[in-house]
Amino acid sequence: MNESIGSTTDIVTHLQERFPDAVQPAPAPYQGILVAQDRLVEVATYLRDELDFAYLSSVTVVDYPQPLNGMPACYDVVYHFFQGRGGPLTLHVQADRENPVVPSLVPLFPSALFQEREAWDLMGVRFDGHPDLRRILLWEGFDGHPLRKDWKEVYYEEEHKPFGSRFPDGRPVPAESRSPFGDNLRYPPGWSPRDWRPLVDVWGYAPHDELARQEDPNHPADRVVLNMGPHHPSTHGVLRLLVTLEGERIVKLEPMMGFLHRCHEKIGERNVWLGNIPYTDRLDYVCAMSNELPYVLAVEKLLGVEPPPRAQYIRVIMAEFTRFLNHAVSIGFTGNDLGIYFTAMLYALEEREHILDLFEMVSGSRLMCNYMRFGGVAHDMSEEAIALARALAFERLPRYLDQLESYFTDNELFKARAVGVGVLPPEMAVAYGCTGPLLRASGVPYDVRRAEPYFAYDDFNFDIVVGQNGDVYDRYLVRVGEMRQSLRILQQALNRLPDGPIMAGRKSATLKVPAGESYGRIEAPKGELGFYIVSDGGPNPYRYHIRAPSFVNLGVMGEICWGHLIADVVIILASIDITLGEVDR
Amino acid sequence: MYIGWNILKSLWITFRRFVESYIDDLRWLFKKGFGKRYTPETLPVRQHPLTKRGIFTVQYPAERLPLPERFRGFPFLVYDDETGKLLCTACGTCARVCPPQCIWIVRATDPQTGKPLREPAEFYVDISICMNCGFCAEFCPFDAIKMGHEIEVMAFDRADLLLDLEKLRRPASYDAQIHPTDYAQKQARKGE
C-alpha cells in the first residue's frame, strides 16, 4: 500500500511540473489533484497516453452548497483513474454552482458514457461534448436533480438519521401523512394534469425511430424498432433494451435502466455510517456478502483501523463463496436464456441453497447477510459453520463443478450458440471500463485482488484466469476457471484460518468518521465494485457513491451486440452478468 | 469425437440425476418400509451437502427446515417469565440504530413527578418497513430486544403489520428456547 501511495505522490508532483497552471494538489483532507476546468481534457489525455492511466473507473459529483473541508462552494466532479497496478489517482474538477458545466471525457474514455449521464441526471452537472446527455436513471421531464443537497423528497423528515421523532416520544406517524396526496407524489406549482401531455420523449424512442426511417439502400430489409423489457423473462430483472433491427440484425441497441432506481445514494447520505451496511446488501442481491466489503474497506481507510487476521480470513472466505455462488447462478441463467430451460439453473440453485445455509448459519440471514462491521465481522464462525464450509469447499462444490463442466463445456449446442458471439476486443473492454470476467475473457489480466490487494488476498496462491477471444464462450470459461480458483482460495483459507479476535476495537453504533474522502474497491464477482465516500467528520456520510460494475459493464452492450442477430442479445446479456439492483441502485 | 456426442453425454447426466433421485427412495423403501422417508427425522440426512442423495425437496408445510440459532426474523421484546416485566429500559438505542427507522418508543413517565422512568409506555415496530438487519438486537445493551424465529408472518391488512407492545412481548423462556447458546452464555456471564 505504502509503495503505491508514494508513487501517487510522485505522479502528482510530476503532473504539477508538467501543467504548472492547470494542476494543483487537492485541499488538505482530499487526495489527488485539482484540475482547472478548461484543461481537463488535456490532462486526461496526458494521463492516458503518457502515464498509462488507462482506466477511468468512476465519475461522480459531490455537491458543496457551502464550503466544506477546504472545498469552496461548488460542484466537485471527481474522477478516479487507475493504472494496471496500485491505488487511484483522484482528479477533482470544480464546476460553477450557477451553471455547472465541465468538458466531457467520453471521447477519451467511453467508460464515462453512462456515468456522466448519471451525474447529469442526479446532480444536474452538464458535460460539454457528451454525445447523448439524457437522463438515465430517472426519466426525461422529471422535476429537479434529486441528489443535490437542497432537493428534498416528499417524505423528507430530517436531514440526518436518527430522526428525533422516534424517541423518547415516538408515536408512529405514517410517512404518507407528509404528503397532501397521501402518496409519494409532488407536482410543481401551477402544474395540472388536465392540459398536460407527455411532451418529451419519455421512453426514448426518438433516436431509434429516426434511425429506422433512414433505410439503407444496399440492404432491402425493413428496419424495425423493437422494445424488450422491462418485463421480459431474459433481461434478469427490470432492464429494458431498445433495439433497431434490420431484418434480424441489430443496427442499434440501447440499454435503458432506472426501473429499479431505489434512491440508494440519497438515502445513504442520510443514514448513519453503520446503517448503510444492510443497505449495501440490497445492491447486488445475488452476492450480498461481497457488497459490504468495499464499503467497510472505504470507511476503514478513513478510520485507520485494520481488521484482525481471523476477520480478514473470514471475509475472504465469504467473498469467495459469494463469487462461486454468483458464477454458478450466472451460468445457470445463461442456460436458461439459451433455452435449456431450468435444468442448469436448478442444479446451480441447489448449490446455492447449501451456500446460503452456510451464510444463514454465520450471519443470520440467507440473502441479506449484514455481516461485515467496521474493523471486523459481526459474528465468529462456529465449529459447525467451519465444518459445513469445509464440506462444501473440499467435496461438494468441486463435484458440482466437475459435473457442470462435463455437461456444459463441450456441449455442441452451447458452443454453437456461444463461440464467436459477442466478441469484445481488449482495447474496447479497457476503454469502456469493463471489469471482472467480462474484461478478463478478452485477455486482459486485470484483477483488483492482485492490482491492489485488500484483506488477506496477498497470502493466497491463485491464478488470474484470462480468456483469449472475448466471446460468450470465453466468458463462460473464465467464470468456470474463477470458480476453481475460488475453491483453491477457500481451501487454503479454511486450512489456515487463524485464531484470535474478530473485531478490532469495540462495535459502536454512533461512530464518527474523520473528515476526508476515500475510495474502497474490491473485485466483486461481477467486476470492480467501488464505494466513494466523503466524510465531513460527522456521524453520517456527506457523499456516498457506488461505482457498480454491472452499470459500467452495460455500457459496452450496445457495441458488442452490433451486427448480431436478435436471438443473440439475451445470451450476450447473460454473459455480461448484471444484477439490476446494482445497475440502478 | 462425433458431433453430438457431448450432447448425449449431457443428456445422460441429467437422466442419471433424474433416476438417482428415485433410486434412493426405492432403496429406502426396501430397507425401512413405506412412508418413513419423508419424516422430519430424516431431514438432516436428506439436506446435508455430503450425505444428500435423492430428492432435495423439503415437504413444507408438513416438515420444516431447522432454523439456525442466529436467524433473524422480526424483533420481539423479552419479558421476565415470573414478574412479567419487560427487560427494556427505554434507552432508545434500538430506535436510534435502526437503519430504516421503523421503531417508535414512548418512554414512560412517573405520573406523580413527571420524571422519565426506565421502561417503555408504548413500543411500536412497523414490520412492513423492517429490513431484518438485526441491529436492534445486536446493539441493545440489556438484551431486551431479540430477533424472533417466526417466518410465517402474513397479513390481510397493512395496518396489522404495525406491531405494538402487546404483539411484541415474548417470555424469556421463549428466548432461551430459540437462542440456547446465546442464553447459556448470558447466564454464565450473570453467574460470574
Added chain:
Amino acid sequence: MSPRKRQLPEIPPELVGTVHITPIDAIYNWARKRSLWPIFFGLACCAFEMIGTFAARFDPSRFGMEIMRASPRQADLMIINGTVTKKMLPQVVRLYNQMPEPKYVLVMGACAISGGPFQEGYNVVSGIDKYLPVDVYVPGCPPRPEGLIHGILTIHAKMERESLRNLRWYKKGEVPEPIPVPELGPDLVDWRLTEKIEAMQEEVVPSQVE
C-alpha cells in the same frame, strides 16, 4: 425437531362465515387452487428469493404451480416481489390489467408493501396497494421461502372459501374497471388524483404569488 401437524393457514376475515360452499363450488375451487399459475415477473431482491422458492428445495409444483408464465394472459397470481419504482409502476399496472379474472395479488417483501427500507426514496412507490387490490401481504426483507409458500397457501385457503354465486367475475354487467395506468410526468401522474391536484394547485398558486 418433533413432527408437527400441518398448520392450516388463516382465513381472511371478510370471508369467515359469509359463504356456504356447495359441492360444485368445492370442485371448482379445488381445480382452481391446484393450478394457480404465477406470472414470471421479477422486480428486485425478493424476486431472487422467489426464484429460490421455485427451485428444487421448496418446489411449488407440489401445489400445482411450477409453471410460471411470462405472459400475463396466462397467469392467475401476481407476486409483487420487490421494490416498485415510479418508473416501473406503469408497467406493473398494465400487466395487472392484462391478467384475466380471477386474479390474485400477493405482495412479497417490505418494499412492495410500503416501500420498506427505501420508503423515503424519491423514485419509490410507497406501497403497491395504493394502485392494485392486494390479497395477502407477506412481510420480511426478503421473506424466507417458507413465508412465501405460506402466503400462497393462504391464497388457496381464500379460494376455498369463495362461491360461484358471489364471485364478481360471474356477475352480470359487472365488468371490473381497469386501473388507470399512471404516466411519467414531472412526477408520477396518477390520473385518479386529477381533481385533487387541481384543487391543490389553486390553493398553492395565489399564496406563491404573494
